[in-house]
Amino acid sequence: MKLGHVLQSSRAMEMDLSLHGSAELKHAARFWIGKEAGSFNKEKCIAALTRTMAEGDTARSVLDRLTERERQVLGIFARYGPTVSGGLLTAEVYTRGIFPPPPKNEASARYYQAYRDWRERDPVTGLGKKFVLVGNRYDSYSSSFDRPRYSQLTLHPALAQRLTPAPPVAWRASCACDEPVSTARRSSAQAGLDLWRVAQVLRSMGTWQTVRGDSPARATRVRLRKEVGLRDADKDPMSPPDAESFHYELLHSMGLLNIGGDRSWIREEALERHLQQSPAEQARHWVRAWLDMPLWQDGIGVVPDRDSNYELVRIEPFSLARARELLVWALCGVAHGPSCWLDLETFLRDFRRRTREAEISLYWRSYTWDPQFEMGRRREQYPAGDERLLAFWLAAEAVWAANALMVTLATLGLVERGQTDGKDLRPCFRLTELGRVVFGAPEVEAAPASGETRFLTVQPNLEVVAYLDSADARQVCTLSRFATSTSRADSPVQTFELRRHSLCRALESGLTLEQVRVFLTEHGKTELPANVKRMLSEWAGRRESMVLRTKTVLALGPLDSETGGRALNSNVFLLPSSTAGIAALGFSGWKILDHEGKPERTWTTDELGGVAPDSRTSISQLRLARIADSSTTGWQITAQSVGRARMGGMTSEQILGWLRDHVKGEVPSLLEVAVRNWTSQQRVQLRQVQMLRITQQNAQRALLHSPTFRPHLAGHIPPEWFLIHEDHLSEVRRLLETLGFVVAESMDVPVVEAIENPVNDSSRVLPRIKPDRKRHREL
Amino acid sequence: MSAATGILDSLLPLFRPEDRELHLNAAIVEVAEPAQLVELVANPRIRRFLLARLSDTVALVDPGHAGEIAAALLTAGHTPKVLTGDGE
Numbered sequence: 001m002k003l004g005h006v007l008q009s010s011r012a013m014e015m016d017l018s019l020h021g022s023a024e025l026k027h028a029a030r031f032w033i034g035k036e037a038g039s040f041n042k043e044k045c046i047a048a049l050t051r052t053m054a055e056g057d058t059a060r061s062v063l064d065r066l067t068e069r070e071r072q073v074l075g076i077f078a079r080y081g082p083t084v085s086g087g088l089l090t091a092e093v094y095t096r097g098i099f100p101p102p103p104k105n106e107a108s109a110r111y112y113q114a115y116r117d118w119r120e121r122d123p124v125t126g127l128g129k130k131f132v133l134v135g136n137r138y139d140s141y142s143s144s145f146d147r148p149r150y151s152q153l154t155l156h157p158a159l160a161q162r163l164t165p166a167p168p169v170a171w172r173a174s175c176a177c178d179e180p181v182s183t184a185r186r187s188s189a190q191a192g193l194d195l196w197r198v199a200q201v202l203r204s205m206g207t208w209q210t211v212r213g214d215s216p217a218r219a220t221r222v223r224l225r226k227e228v229g230l231r232d233a234d235k236d237p238m239s240p241p242d243a244e245s246f247h248y249e250l251l252h253s254m255g256l257l258n259i260g261g262d263r264s265w266i267r268e269e270a271l272e273r274h275l276q277q278s279p280a281e282q283a284r285h286w287v288r289a290w291l292d293m294p295l296w297q298d299g300i301g302v303v304p305d306r307d308s309n310y311e312l313v314r315i316e317p318f319s320l321a322r323a324r325e326l327l328v329w330a331l332c333g334v335a336h337g338p339s340c341w342l343d344l345e346t347f348l349r350d351f352r353r354r355t356r357e358a359e360i361s362l363y364w365r366s367y368t369w370d371p372q373f374e375m376g377r378r379r380e381q382y383p384a385g386d387e388r389l390l391a392f393w394l395a396a397e398a399v400w401a402a403n404a405l406m407v408t409l410a411t412l413g414l415v416e417r418g419q420t421d422g423k424d425l426r427p428c429f430r431l432t433e434l435g436r437v438v439f440g441a442p443e444v445e446a447a448p449a450s451g452e453t454r455f456l457t458v459q460p461n462l463e464v465v466a467y468l469d470s471a472d473a474r475q476v477c478t479l480s481r482f483a484t485s486t487s488r489a490d491s492p493v494q495t496f497e498l499r500r501h502s503l504c505r506a507l508e509s510g511l512t513l514e515q516v517r518v519f520l521t522e523h524g525k526t527e528l529p530a531n532v533k534r535m536l537s538e539w540a541g542r543r544e545s546m547v548l549r550t551k552t553v554l555a556l557g558p559l560d561s562e563t564g565g566r567a568l569n570s571n572v573f574l575l576p577s578s579t580a581g582i583a584a585l586g587f588s589g590w591k592i593l594d595h596e597g598k599p600e601r602t603w604t605t606d607e608l609g610g611v612a613p614d615s616r617t618s619i620s621q622l623r624l625a626r627i628a629d630s631s632t633t634g635w636q637i638t639a640q641s642v643g644r645a646r647m648g649g650m651t652s653e654q655i656l657g658w659l660r661d662h663v664k665g666e667v668p669s670l671l672e673v674a675v676r677n678w679t680s681q682q683r684v685q686l687r688q689v690q691m692l693r694i695t696q697q698n699a700q701r702a703l704l705h706s707p708t709f710r711p712h713l714a715g716h717i718p719p720e721w722f723l724i725h726e727d728h729l730s731e732v733r734r735l736l737e738t739l740g741f742v743v744a745e746s747m748d749v750p751v752v753e754a755i756e757n758p759v760n761d762s763s764r765v766l767p768r769i770k771p772d773r774k775r776h777r778e779l
Numbered sequence: 780m781s782a783a784t785g786i787l788d789s790l791l792p793l794f795r796p797e798d799r800e801l802h803l804n805a806a807i808v809e810v811a812e813p814a815q816l817v818e819l820v821a822n823p824r825i826r827r828f829l830l831a832r833l834s835d836t837v838a839l840v841d842p843g844h845a846g847e848i849a850a851a852l853l854t855a856g857h858t859p860k861v862l863t864g865d866g867e
Contacts, residue, residue, distance in 0.1 A: 543858045545812070546811070547809045548848065548849055548859040549864070552807055554805045554839075556799070556802065571796050574807070577864030591801070592801045593803070594803045596842075596843070616797065648827060649826045
């Protein structure tokens with residue numbers, strides 16, 4: 001399949017003629033219709049233009065009336081369009097030499113005249129006035145007096161089909177690069193596998209929380225990092241910072257994630273479709289996703305979805321998108337140039353020169369990898385002028401470009417890194433075969449695949465060694481579906497393990513055992529070991545021998561109608577699923593129980609565990625039999641019956657859940673406490689105590705702090721109750737009487753009454769007892 | 780009565796319906812051999828989600844716990860085929 005240009009934009013723009021003034025409309029109408037339009041008023045101009053632009057044969061006559069230079073400009077739109085961004089258009093027009101850059105600003109009257117003349121001759125401006133190119137009046141990327149550049153423009157749809165695209169412009173380096181002494185590259189399979197691993201963890205999470213800008217919440221990022229564990233910039237500056245988030249943003253930008261309100265999830269079918277594409281198609285999607293990825297920034301990592309005038313939090317997204325687009329544009333030129341190594345600093349200097357008018361300006365200074373370009377290091381030594389500007393650019397914006405090129409795009413397998421020998425090691429690069437296809441499209445096409453690739457070896461210990469350099473992302477992702485990756489290193493040789501659960505997961509997702517066998521045989525460098533074949537068959541067989549059926553229809557009781565059900569025993573039948581819809585019709589007189597509905601509340605319970613069910617449905621009876629003992633008067637939940645349920649694996653929460661499902665009204669709190677106690681014993685303390693009550697506050701304080709009374713006190717229940725040691729009662733009585741207290745023999749204790757829930761809301765009238773810790777230890 | 784049936788009777792008694800009932804959206808676990816069902820019900824972490832035995836090879840799942848039993852089976856090293864309805 002032939003790829004489209006990686007920068008091709010399908011964005012269209014509606015043209016609203018009523019927004020234009022009479023003079024503009026008249027000028028355009030004279031071009032589209034003829035001289036007679038010069039006498040039209042505004043309404044007539046709009047009507048005539050609308051009619052003419054819609055006519056089928058207008059395009060040819062309009063194109064005939066254009067100059068050669070204007071047709072060259074339209075060729076750019078045919079190559080990238082119908083919409084071309086201002087930066088790309090500016091770079092293309094000047095690089096192709098369609099129109100010279102503006103005269104140098106000399107701040108003189110002669111300059112302004114020269115500038116005005118230059119503007120008048122500008123073919124892009126002329127095409128805009130003729131309504132052949134349509135712009136957005138509010139485009140922020142517009143021309144300024146000292147830095148003239150175009151805004152985003154769209155080719156009029158009437159002309160789009162009749163134009164010949166401009167040919168590619170090959171990149172010519174200003175200085176040759178030596179052969180590198182060391183190189184590093186990643187295969188498309190490695191890049192695809194990284195993406196797959198992140199998607200797998202997201203899939204296992206089911207849903208996850210996002211924050212502003214649809215980025216994963218911090219907890220999600222931590223889990224991704226822990227479970228995927230890609231090589232990060234913290235360990236290797238040539239790896240992307242926050243690598244898992246980079247792949248998350250790629251998935252997001254490709255539309256493979258469904259971002260909900262609080263929760264998000266993965267779009268399985270779209271992901272599957274993406275993975276089934278050829279490596280070049282996948283890589284093209286990655287690049288296009290990266291172009292439009294604001295919340296992960298090259299050499300920086302994850303950034304918040306906000307800007308601040310007072311604090312530097314990220315590169316402004318629009319500037320970053322423009323810079324990425326221009327870098328990709330330059331790489332498209334490289335793909336059409338000779339296949340040789342390019343010195344990074346030389347390339348970026350050439351890049352700056354060719355995009356000077358489009359101007360890449362990023363307000364950021366700290367990146368994870370700083371190549372320390374020679375000219376950038378010596379920037380302060382240059383006198384004011386172009387060289388000094390270039391030196392400062394190399395110390396700032398070029399560092400971003402270096403990170404994007406040598407880290408981000410290299411991670412995606414599009415760029416091969418190298419280092420040349422010499423006085424200083426100088427970084428250099430070239431496009432990989434995949435990079436040349438992606439950036440060189442549509443002219444450069446992928447070489448046809450040479451039959452089946454043998455990229456793996458299955459070992460008798462169930463390990464699969466995969467050589468990713470020889471595979472593509474599609475094949476490695478298929479392998480990942482039924483084998484678990486055990487390699488953590490970013491290596492072209494990865495180890496996978498065949499496990500029972502990974503095979504079953506694959507079978508669950510639709511793969512068959514035969515497909516797994518064929519895959520391992522076709523891609524294996526050696527024959528599939530016999531024991532591995534046997535294990536795979538055994539695992540698949542075991543899976544076949546156990547079935548969990550959900551949403552079935554069961555008939556419990558003698559089945560006299562001819563429903564075609566399968567008998568599970570003499571009185572239980574598994575009916576066809578379609579029976580559910582006609583249940584009410586075909587089973588009149590049968591009790592219908594929906595397992596997804598709420599059970600009937602038919603149990604009446606008392607605090608001590610007596611249960612009386614009003615109806616005898618099977619679910620109710622079976623559940624009661626599990627948690628209660630049958631007696632002559634009904635059912636009784638006891639310590640023994642709960643213990644039996646515990647032996648069967650039930651938890652107290654499950655037992656209480658059943659009670660809540662079936663009991664009319666609330667489950668008595670005392671019974672709830674009892675069930676919990678029967679499953680895990682709760683300790684309480686009970687003993688006889690001698691108590692002294694003093695209501696006067698000053699007397700309470702005096703007693704509490706008295707050295708005389710201290711030996712007799714066993715505890716204090718604030719504010720008015722004192723616990724007396726059993727054998728000190730008479731001594732305390734004597735002391736109190738000596739001190740003038742009248743000791744009453746009876747206690748006026750508040751009456752406990754009408755307490756609704758003593759477990760949860762212990763009433764204030766109940767005194768709270770704080771036990772004497774010392775005494776408690778003694779006991 | 781086989782040995783497996785004896786064990787099953789003690790761990791998960793056979794269900795004998797007293798009334799005519801139609802159960803919609805029910806979940807069941809089917810195994811090929813009674814011994815496999817013995818293996819399942821002997822594990823309390825699985826048995827807690829099984830309500831009754833429908834035959835020596837079929838058990839009824841407690842309503843609302845199909846997801847939990849699938850997870851429990853996987854945790855216990857079983858890899859059941861999960862089907863919806865009566866489909867194969």
